[in-house]
Amino acid sequence: MYIDVSNVSISFEENKEQHTILNDVSLQVEKGEFICLLGPSGCGKSTLLNAMAGFLKPSSGEIKIDGQTVEKPSMKYVTIFQNYGLLPWRSVQKNVELGLETKKLGKEEKKKITDHYLEMVGLKEAAKKRPAQLSGGMQQRVAIARALAVEPEILFMDEPFGALDAITRMKLQKDVLKIAHETDKTVVFVTHDIEEAIFLADRIVIMSANPGKVKSIMKVTLPKDRDRTSDDFLLMRDKVYEIFQMKEERNIEYFI
């Protein structure tokens, strides 16, 4: 098993009271899998992601990646956040290079890697621009290129498209899926958008709140190239709604 979350609980102390945020969460992820953590606000999706990425220590239980207990963040995995995290005074190119600064690379090599990933996200032409000159979608693409440039094995993504409009969001979902398949990455992606999860995931981890738990894990049996309007897609969406118990009862009587 590549990522192994085993019986993880996380609690925080507030006003001398213990609050359990995650309760006995277990999850196994295979190498190369695309996993979506889906659930209502406050169910602990980000907390679980942060623990997997090594930013947060479980109060009990253990998280292992590739057989090693996660104790701190590692260069083998990167996290992409909703607010892009770009440095406004640096050009797009310099922002992407940022991730490479800890690696001892020559100027030419850095440029080659940066160009490659900017091309992958369709932003080669924008290399000299500053983040403020770009749309939100383009800024998120820069953040994705920066993450990819360090060539991590795992991408942790925390609602990366939350701030984007619906059309840009759909475009980026497509791109991320393509990149994940092409580069064979393992992706753990947090979202509260049911359709986003079905479009992206190999498996959806459905969580519930108070305290945060895994309610159900659903394998998405749709083909890799997904059509949001297909019957199978809509059927799957119905199933997830059902798990959330948000689906309307069908036993309404109609009088004509």
Ligand SMILES: Nc1ncnc2c1ncn2[C@@H]1O[C@H](COP(=O)(O)OP(=O)(O)OP(=O)(O)O)[C@@H](O)[C@H]1O
């Ligand atoms: N450092 C902390 N100290 C105390 N409580 C915290 C801390 N971090 C998170 N929480 C609480 O844990 C709960 C879960 O937060 P988390 O951000 O993981 O949820 P989420 O499912 O990602 O929600 P959202 O979709 O709104 O981002 C929330 O009630 C939050 O207030």
